[in-house]
Amino acid sequence: MKRLTCIAIDDEPLALELIREYTSRCPVLNLLYTFEDAIQGAEYLNHHPVDLLFIDINMPDITGIDLVRTLTVRPMVIFTTAYKNFAYEGFELDALDFLLKPIDFARFSKTITKAVLYQEYRQQPKSVATESIYVHADYKLVRIALQEVAYIESFGDYVTIHLLNDKAVSSLMSLKKVLEKLPEKQFIRIHRSYVVPASQIKMVHNRKVSLNAGRELPIGNSYLPMVNEWLKL
Template structure:
């Protein structure tokens, strides 16, 4: 695997640092670096890449605006000295968002996320749904192992993914969309507000699904699942 990448930053020292970090990874190929966003955008019009390292706050055009304007978007890792651009990075589904000064360990973590996501996206569709779910949470991409999901809860425009022995993952996504990303034989919607992993259902009684540590209601629209589940016992 070889990921082609470029870096765009109006600070020469930042570009030099990123280039040095990239050189430590044999699977990253740095095609070019640019000190202004316009030159970088021109390069991207004609050259496909896999990964873009880009500063947000630049004088001619912001990194946010550049990425938003790209017709074909590579994986993006934003670098910036300012925290207040985080939500825009979230909107553009960035792989990660690194604050300056960039520490190598933090840079390495972001690169690992990009590699994981690239491997996930290049697998056959059937394999993509078997092990992991990728969502955007806290302004960066998060990998959720399917076998750790306890249940998924709708919170209007957001969903909460409750996972075993870890912090709940909050992401901007409708319940219907996340259901489409999950294997149909392993996850079931039981209510307009809940999705549950079928293998973690302990019992169903009085229109309530009992999981390991919680009971959730079953709405009228999903009673067929209850009947089929009861028949399979």
């Protein structure tokens, strides 16, 4: 795999110096530029897409979170900050990780390994890539094998992916966003709160779906035509 191109944006010179040192110790990384000025960094990104962005959150002109929101082409993002309370907003933007200052090299290295794996996943042919998805859970990027999914449930701002081994993974995201990650023909939305794998449907009766794992889920009125259409296939 080719080296990951990256830039770093931070208004603290010492923080940028540390990023330069750490990236130099990771052969897989190619650090192109560092920026103390967030606006200059944003302008560079809008004209020169990169694979990976290290960015501070607390900066004088614009926060790192707001800057990432403005990007039309978004790289993998690693937020660096001295404050834990920004994690919620960061993961809302699908940040790859969150590094708390002062950054330890072992923790930095672990995050880069994650970035490499995620980049390899994104570059796989679609037929291979859709065998699994990545979601944020417990401040980590978690890989979910689609063949292990029993059903997916939405509750408020969270989704819970129930697995066939009776374990579950909860993530801060909408059901609509999960569906965008899933192969269209393999999963079907049966309710505003439920998505099920087509392969796990055992029976449809009385406006309910019976799953192979033994669970029964309701079919929403607005989704009934879609389920009936799927049954004709």
